[in-house]
Amino acid sequence: MIRIAICDDELQELDRSHSYLAAYMQKHPQYEIKVHSFSAPLELLSFVTEHGGFDILLLDIFMAGMLGTYAARELRQLGDNSEIIFITTSRDHAIEAFEVEAAQYLVKPFAEARIYAALDKIIQRIDRERRVIVTLKTSEGITRIAPRDVAFTETGRNNYQIVHTIQGKKIEVRMTASELFELLSQNKFFVRCGASLNLNLKYIRQISKNTITFDTGEYITYPYRSYQKLKEEFLRFQCSQRNNMCQLPLK
Structure with missing residues (x-):
């Protein structure tokens, strides 16, 4: 619906x-x-x-x-x-x-x-x-999730990936960060950040030189060396959103 x-x-x-x-x-x-x-x-x-x-x-x-x-x-x-x-x-x-x-x-x-x-x-x-649903192996079995519902993922203990959803859930997944990115990147808003983070640009509220804040209220730290690349990707995303939005009639 x-x-x-x-x-x-x-x-x-x-x-x-x-x-x-x-x-x-x-x-x-x-x-x-x-x-x-x-x-x-x-x-x-x-x-x-x-x-x-x-x-x-x-x-x-x-x-x-x-x-x-x-x-x-x-x-x-x-x-x-x-x-x-x-x-x-x-x-x-x-x-x-x-x-x-x-x-x-x-x-x-x-x-x-x-x-x-x-x-x-x-x-x-x-x-x-x-319509895009991915199947993930979790610490408790199998779960299915839509990439559009994922705000970001990070590598946790024992190299498990922790999936953070926009509904506030955290899901432990048995795969590498790159394997998880391959699944989530069916949604074009996903980008890699360093070796351990997959980010949905749509849900990023703010980026500083070592912290990312999401619309969910969560925030994470990340390596400073990734700042420039992430900033450029986020600005490109923002510009694409702006081009889609502003179609004002000429005066």
């Missing part, structure tokens, strides 16, 4: 977004989609805190009490990794949208085809990623 949330404090715009999604669902019956609506950012934040996040957010920016970009930043700090589509009347917040890794930034008025194209791209990617 694809879970989509709409957040807009104007009823007319909320209804408009609902109509976009209803039309999309009618054209794509192969996807099971569930839609939730919120008329205020605080309602959305409260729901996510209590019940977990969504796959996709359609988020207005100018709302009473809190900007949508600020709400998105709060969601990221909660560890939420939903794909965000900002729908707004201004180009002025595109940089803030990039900083929270938004998938798309649509400035009204826009052709309906643009939001359908954005949904297509995101949902097809989610569908592909969910």
Whole structure:
């Protein structure tokens, strides 16, 4: 199931977004989609805190009490990794949208085809990623996991690999770091860091010269000699996300 949330404090715009999604669902019956609506950012934040996040957010920016970009930043700090589509009347917040890794930034008025194209791209990617499942030998037997759910892996005791998931689980795996990378790299966001770390760039919040912090709140230390290469890979990833996101109409 694809879970989509709409957040807009104007009823007319909320209804408009609902109509976009209803039309999309009618054209794509192969996807099971569930839609939730919120008329205020605080309602959305409260729901996510209590019940977990969504796959996709359609988020207005100018709302009473809190900007949508600020709400998105709060969601990221909660560890939420939903794909965000900002729908707004201004180009002025595109940089803030990039900083929270938004998938798309649509400035009204826009052709309906643009939001359908954005949904297509995101949902097809989610569908592909969910179909990729790897089987791992663990200390307790066999487990199956989607690479998209892995934040990072590190080498632990007795050369076991410890898989850290975005849900906060830790799984001990009987294989080398390079063998594990071969499986996880079916997800294009994975990179090696030194001999013992496999990192999902999508979930990295911050990189310093010897520490990596993840959206899950976890952090790890790593060799300083890997800093330059990792920084370059992370910047390339950020730039690719930015190119996908910012398609603003010309003035």
